[in-house]
Amino acid sequence: MACINPDGTLTEVARRVLEAMARRGAAFAAPEEIATAAGVPLHRVRATVRETGRAKLIEGDGAGWRLTGLGREVLDLDEGSGPA
């Protein structure tokens, strides 16, 4: 999966996208908001959302996305292991 490195850590873009969602807590964020908050181009956000959604790291309500419990775990682990 392109959003996760072979060693299990998140890619730089995926980490920035998930961090932007983490900062919003339980609120759903639209891809456009995530792109602005993460400083990542919108097309990269959409790609990351698709892939991390498939991996159950995030969940959507049709208009926006937020981290799942698994997503928080992976992000915490990733931050604990240094830069991806």
Place this chain on the structure above:
Amino acid sequence: MEHNTTGDYHIQTALPRLNALAPAFEAETTHGRLALEDYRGTWVVLFSHPADFTPVCTTEFIEFARMAPALKERNTELLGLSIDSIYSHLAWVQAIRDKFGVEIPFPVIADGNREVASLYGMINPEESSTETSRCLFVIDDKGVLRAMIYYPLTTGRNTDEILRLIDALQTTDRHRVATPANWRPGESVIVPPPRTVEDAEARKGLGYECTDWWFCKTTVPGPGPKG
């Protein structure tokens, strides 16, 4: 993509159609897995090149990289493609950075199974049965294919023309006009000919510069479109 009984790929060589929705795809790229749908709201220049580590392609990549900021001003992203592997793409991009001092800012699709090349008719068997030709597709922010340029394997593309083409298309969208030969932003544009007597009469007071009733030009604001 179709497979025959031996498992070989059958390459579709039919071209996509202008003003139809561009064929959808999802593919591995040097920036991760991307889908055309991800670019919704943004114009895209999708271009193919025959192979990595070839001199003409290298000059094109360098010029496309230099053009990228100007494209961004026009809400347009670059997306490259060849049938080489991700590892080959990464090595080539790194070689361009190391040898020419140019960072390649755009993703490059690794189309090893020729899925995207097939969708867009990028392989011309008369020229090469395996390599993608120098094809370039301009896809607008609604996913509609607006222009195609096909070059032979031997001729590098002209980035000035690509920018001019996008400026012309975006100006056409914004002002409902056409652009004459060799048009550049800031120059006069062509007003569509009238289709009724009423239209022909109505335009007399609009201040157009007319050579004949069917050949009128006007000016539009702004040096170039931004989106």
